[in-house]
Amino acid sequence: MNSFGVIFRVTIFGESHGPAIGIIVDGCPPGIAVQQEDFMVDLRRRQSGSTGTTKRLEPDLPEILSGVYDGFTTGAPLTITTRNSNKISSDYDEFRKIPRPGHADFVSRQKFSGYSDMRGSGHFSGRITWGVVTAGVIAKKVAENAKITAKLISAGGLEDIEKAVNEAIALNDTIGGIIECRVENPPAALGEPFFYSFESALSHIVFSIPAIKGIEFGAGFSAAAMKGSQHNDAIIDENGKTATNNSGGINGGITNGNEIVFRVVVKPTSSTGVDQTTFNFEEGRMTTLKVKGRHDTCIALRMPVIIEAATAIAMSDLILIDRGIHGSRSR
Amino acid sequence: MNSFGVIFRVTIFGESHGPAIGIIVDGCPPGIAVQQEDFMVDLRRRQSGSTGTTKRLEPDLPEILSGVYDGFTTGAPLTITTRNSNKISSDYDEFRKIPRPGHADFVSRQKFSGYSDMRGSGHFSGRITWGVVTAGVIAKKVAENAKITAKLISAGGLEDIEKAVNEAIALNDTIGGIIECRVENPPAALGEPFFYSFESALSHIVFSIPAIKGIEFGAGFSAAAMKGSQHNDAIIDENGKTATNNSGGINGGITNGNEIVFRVVVKPTSSTGVDQTTFNFEEGRMTTLKVKGRHDTCIALRMPVIIEAATAIAMSDLILIDRGIHGSRSR
Amino acid sequence: MNSFGVIFRVTIFGESHGPAIGIIVDGCPPGIAVQQEDFMVDLRRRQSGSTGTTKRLEPDLPEILSGVYDGFTTGAPLTITTRNSNKISSDYDEFRKIPRPGHADFVSRQKFSGYSDMRGSGHFSGRITWGVVTAGVIAKKVAENAKITAKLISAGGLEDIEKAVNEAIALNDTIGGIIECRVENPPAALGEPFFYSFESALSHIVFSIPAIKGIEFGAGFSAAAMKGSQHNDAIIDENGKTATNNSGGINGGITNGNEIVFRVVVKPTSSTGVDQTTFNFEEGRMTTLKVKGRHDTCIALRMPVIIEAATAIAMSDLILIDRGIHGSRSR
Amino acid sequence: MNSFGVIFRVTIFGESHGPAIGIIVDGCPPGIAVQQEDFMVDLRRRQSGSTGTTKRLEPDLPEILSGVYDGFTTGAPLTITTRNSNKISSDYDEFRKIPRPGHADFVSRQKFSGYSDMRGSGHFSGRITWGVVTAGVIAKKVAENAKITAKLISAGGLEDIEKAVNEAIALNDTIGGIIECRVENPPAALGEPFFYSFESALSHIVFSIPAIKGIEFGAGFSAAAMKGSQHNDAIIDENGKTATNNSGGINGGITNGNEIVFRVVVKPTSSTGVDQTTFNFEEGRMTTLKVKGRHDTCIALRMPVIIEAATAIAMSDLILIDRGIHGSRSR
Secondary structure, three states: OOEEOOOOEEEEEEOOOOOEEEEEEEOOOOOOEOOHHHHHHHHHHHOOOOOOOOOOOOOOOOEEEEOEEOOEEOOOOEEEEEEOOOOOOHHHHHHHOOOOOOOOHHHHHHHOOOOOOOHHHHHHOHHHHHHHHHHHHHHHHHOOOOEEEEEEEEEOOEOOHHHHHHHHHHOOOOEOEEEEEEEEOOOOOOOEOOOEOHHHHHHHHHOOOOOEEEEEEOOHHHHHHOEHHHHOOOEOOOOOOEOOOOOOOEEOOEEOOOOEEEEEEEOOOOOOOOOEEEEEOOOOEEEEEOOOOOOOOOHHHHOHHHHHHHHHHHHHHHHHHHHHHHOOOOO | OOEEOOOOEEEEEEOOOOOEEEEEEEOOOOOOEOOHHHHHHHHHHHOOOOOOOOOOOOOOOOEEEEOEEOOEEOOOOEEEEEEOOOOOOHHHHHHHOOOOOOOOHHHHHHHOOOOOOOHHHHHHOHHHHHHHHHHHHHHHHHOOOOEEEEEEEEEOOEOOHHHHHHHHHHOOOOEOEEEEEEEEOOOOOOOEOOOEOHHHHHHHHHOOOOOEEEEEEOOHHHHHHOEHHHHOOOEOOOOOOEOOOOOOOEEOOEEOOOOEEEEEEEOOOOOOOOOEEEEEOOOOEEEEEOOOOOOOOOHHHHOHHHHHHHHHHHHHHHHHHHHHHHOOOOO | OOEEOOOOEEEEEEOOOOOEEEEEEEOOOOOOEOOHHHHHHHHHHHOOOOOOOOOOOOOOOOEEEEOEEOOEEOOOOEEEEEEOOOOOOHHHHHHHOOOOOOOOHHHHHHHOOOOOOOHHHHHHOHHHHHHHHHHHHHHHHHOOOOEEEEEEEEEOOEOOHHHHHHHHHHOOOOEOEEEEEEEEOOOOOOOEOOOEOHHHHHHHHHOOOOOEEEEEEOOHHHHHHOEHHHHOOOEOOOOOOEOOOOOOOEEOOEEOOOOEEEEEEEOOOOOOOOOEEEEEOOOOEEEEEOOOOOOOOOHHHHOHHHHHHHHHHHHHHHHHHHHHHHOOOOO | OOEEOOOOEEEEEEOOOOOEEEEEEEOOOOOOEOOHHHHHHHHHHHOOOOOOOOOOOOOOOOEEEEOEEOOEEOOOOEEEEEEOOOOOOHHHHHHHOOOOOOOOHHHHHHHOOOOOOOHHHHHHOHHHHHHHHHHHHHHHHHOOOOEEEEEEEEEOOEOOHHHHHHHHHHOOOOEOEEEEEEEEOOOOOOOEOOOEOHHHHHHHHHOOOOOEEEEEEOOHHHHHHOEHHHHOOOEOOOOOOEOOOOOOOEEOOEEOOOOEEEEEEEOOOOOOOOOEEEEEOOOOEEEEEOOOOOOOOOHHHHOHHHHHHHHHHHHHHHHHHHHHHHOOOOO
C-alpha cells in the first residue's frame, strides 16, 4: 500500500536510518525534460535551516537510477533515491519500550509485531516525504500549465508565524499550523465520479503525509454556517468563471476551471522538550518521558512544498485518467 | 473509478432517473448472515420525511441479485439494486443550458462532452448514496465488534438543529451542517503506511459523498493552535489507552485502539428557493434562476447514516488487508 | 477480484440459478451509440442450439440498468443484466457431497467453507460468461477499427468438427477444442511494460473463462523447435509490416501493428454421460457418478464469441491506458 | 504498469545500461528472515556461464535498501537493487534506425515516441528479470511449504538439450525451449473467481517475462484431443487427491491441493549471428542485419529460476488475498 495513483503511480520506500530512501514514478509520459538540478529548489524548500526547524544545511542530493535518458523521461519507471547519512540511532532504542505519546511508536510496534525498524521512526519518519517532494517535481511538469502554491497561513494559532515560533521555542514546546494551497489555471474536468472525486484523490494522498489531521476545500467548515444562497458561486461567463469561490474550484467532485483552494491542518510535532506522561511497556507502569535531541519546533514550516507535491501528483494521475477516457481535451 | 477498496471492494452504479441504482460488494467473506430486512433500519435513516427533508415516505426496497444463498453470503459478489420510480424528469431539461450554481450541472456537461444523463442530476444525484448505505450494512457486519455512530452536531451554524431548519424554511433557503462520527471498540492496527493510512482510506470514500467539503480527525483544525505537549495523548495503560484523544484514535495513520473520532462538513444544498445568478449558455448571457420543486432544506439531516456506511466500508477493507498481510490477530 | 481492467474496468456478478446475472462496464468513454439489439448478434453466437450444444433457443435479453441515455453511453458505469429463469436446481444437491470430477464442485466447497451457491455451479457456471459477451459488445465499439474474429479450428483432435461432435455424441462423452483468434487492423503500441504486456492482459482475462487451459501467441509452442533466424519476422516496410508473423503481432509485449494471432485450448466439458470415479465425502468412500441432464457435448462450439469479447475488453483497457499516458496517437 | 499483485505487490525498475536495476516488494509480512546470501543460489541459477549462455561469471550482488532490519522483514517495502557495470553501449546505436527483427527495438521506438533508452534494450532487456528472481526469493519464503521446481524439458525441439545447444552454436543461430514448472505441496483454495483465477494471476506475470509466447496447465493443448471421461481426474480420497492430474492441480481457477503443473514456451533469442532482413528507417529501404557481440544461444537455459520466481510471486499474492478474505486456514 506504498503506492498512490491509477496511471501516474508513485511508490515510496525507505526508512530514516536505513541505507537509502526513494521513490518510483511509474506511468510518466516520455519526453519530459528532467535534470538533477530541477529537484533542488523544492528539496531546499523542504529542508530545515530556518528558525523553528532542525539544523541541517543542505538537502539530500537525488540520484536518478532509472527512467531518464539523455535528459528526458523515457516512459519507463523513474527511480530516484538518496542515501541516508549522519544517522545517530542510539536515541531511539528506548521508544520501543517507552513509546512517545502522540507518535507512531506504539502503533508501529503493534502493527508489525515488533519487527518494525524504529530508528529515527523508520518508515514512519517525516524524512521519507523527501520522495514525495521529488516525485512532485516530476508531477508539476506533467500538470504543466497549472501553478500550484502552498503557504503556511497560521502557526500555533497566530498569523504572525515568526512570533508563534519564538514563543514555542521559549517554552521548549512545539506548534502546528494551517497550510493553504491554491492552484491557479487548473485543468477543468478533473475528478472521476463516484469514488475518485478530485477531493477523494487529493485527500487520500494528503493524509499519507505525517502530521496532517484535517483538510477542507473552498469555504470548508465555515460552509456549515452558510445558507445555500450564500455558498453557491454564481457563474458569470461562458467559461464557467464564478463570482465567488466557496466551492474551492470543485463541484460534484470535478474541477470547474476556477482556482482550486484547500487548507490542511498540521498538528504540532509530538517530540517536544516538555515532560510527557506515557507507559513503560517493559516495566508495566506509567512513566514520564522527555524527548532529547534536536527537533522541529514547527514542522509545518517545511510542509508547504510537500503539500504542493502531493497536489501535483494527484492532479497528474487525474489528468492521465481523464485523457485516457476522453482523449486530449482543449481546456 | 466507481469502485472503492482493495479487497473489500464496492462498485456503485445508477442514475437518479434511470431504470435502477445499486451496488456490488466484492471480496466479502462467505458465511455472513444477510436478509432483506437487515437493510431497512439504515435505509429508513437515510430516507426523507422529517422536517427539512424532501417528502418521500418509504425507502426503496433492496433486491439482492447475487452473492447470498440460503441467508448467508457465498463469497461471490453481492449485487443489490432498487428500481427507480416516480421520476419526474421535465424539471431538469433547462439545467443543461442554464446550470444551477453550486451544482454539478456545469462540470457534468463539460466532463462528459454533453452526453451525461442530467435528469435528476443523473449519476451525480445524492440518490445513489442508497448504494453506499446498502453496502455499509454488509460492511458493519464485517467490522463486527466496532460500533460506528454518526450524528449531526450542528446545522446552519447552530447546535439547535430544529431551530436552524425552521429558520431556513422560513427563508426558502438551505443550510449545511457538521456531522461527527465515532467508532467505539475499533480494531487496533488498521491502516497501511505510506499511502493507505486510515485517514487516507476514510477521507477517500467520504469525499465521494456529494456535498462533503471537509474532514478532520480528533482535535482536527483546532490542533493548529495547540502546543505539542497539549495535543499529545498520554498513554496510560498496557493496551495503549490514552488519557485524552486529540489524535482521534489514529497515530501515524494507524488506529491505536482508542475511540476513532472525526467530523465532516456538509455544505448547504445548492438547490434553494432563492433567486440565483448563473449563466445561460444557449443565449450567452448571465441570467437569474430560481429552482422549482421540492428539495431538502438540510440534506445533512439524512447523512449521518451515509457517513457511518462509508466508515464501515473503509474499515472492512483495512481489516481484510491487515488480515491478509499479518494473519488473524487477537485484538 | 471480480473486476478486470485498469481504466476500462469490467465487473461481473451472478450465479447460474440466482435472480440475475450481469456486468458493469466502468471507464467507458461517453458518446458511444448503444442499443439493446446491438447485443443480440453476439449473444446468439454464444447461445446453444446447434448440434453438440444444449438445447435452449434464444439468448437471454439484456436490460441496461445504467450508463446509457438517449442511445449513447454517458460516461457513468454501464450496468447490464438479465434475469435467470427455467432453473431446475434439484440436480445439483448431490454434488456438494459427491463432487463431479474435473469440475469446480470440490474447490468451490473448500474455498468458500461450504457457503457457495452450488445450484447450476453458481458463480462458477459458464452461464456468467453472458456478461463477458455483453461487455465485449461495448468493448468492440471502443476498439473501433480493429476487427476481432475467433474460430474453432479443431475439436476432439479433428479439424472436421461436425464429425468429431457426432462421434462424441455416439459415445455419450464430451470433447474439447482449439480456438484461434485474429485481430486485423489492430492498434500498434498497445501493451505496457513490464507487468501489463499485451500477452499479460489478454491471458489474464482469457484464463478467467471456464475451461480454458492454455494459450499461445503467434508460432506459440512450435517456437520451441525453431531457430531464431526462422522465428524472427523480417520487417519489410516503413509501417513495420513483417513478412512472416511468428510473433503473433506482438514484440516485447507490445503490438507491432501486424495482425494479432493467438490460440487457446478448451478442455472437454467435465459433465459427461459416462460413469466417473469420485469421492463421496459424506460417506467417506470412493463412488461412481454418472451426470444426468442435458449438457454440451462440445462447449468449445460456443466459445469463439467469448474469446472475441475477452480480447476486445483487454484491448480497450490497453487503448485507454496508452491514450492516458501518451495522448491520442495517429496510428 | 510496472507493478504486479494486489497485496503482495512487486514493482520493477531499471534499464540494462542505466545506473541500476531493482525491485520493490510491498505488502510482505514482517518477521521473515532475509540475508544477502539468501539471494545468491537463485541469482547464480539465472546467471550465464554454461554452454549456450553469455559469458559472465558472477551474478550482480543485491543491495537491500529498505524493508529489512536486524535480519528480518519489517513490514515496510523491501527495495533491492544492483548497480549496472561493464556496459558497452555503442553496439546499440544503430538499432534505433535499423530495428532487429523479432526484437522490441521497433515497438519500443513507436511506443515511447523515440525517447526510450535503447542501450542494451533498456527496460526491455532480459537483464531486468534479475529483479523478478530477487523478489522470488522473498516470495518463496512467503509460500513456505510449497516446493516450486522448474526445468527446461526440451530445447530446439530436442529433449537432449546439450546436443540441441551445440548444433545451434555450430549454425551461429539460437534456439528456444519448453520449461515445465511443478509446485509440490501447494496450498489449496488459491485463486479468486472470476477475474483472478490461479491461471489468470500466473499467466499475467509469466507473460511479463521476455520471450515467453505460450503457457498451458496440466494436459494443456493436448486436452483438445481428449474425451471428457479421459480428462477428468478421479477424486480418490477425502483430501481431494486425484488419480490423474490433467487439470494441473487447478479446477475452476482454484488450486485443488494436488501438484500444480504448467509449461511455458520460450522463443529463440532474436539476436542471432545469421543475416536477417529488416528495414532501415533512416534510409527508407529494406536491408540486411547481422547482430554482433556475444549473445545467448539458448536463453531458455537461464529461465527456469525466473519462472519459479514468477510462480512464487503470484502464489504469495493469492495466499495473502485468500487469508485476508477467509482468515488463516488450516490447509
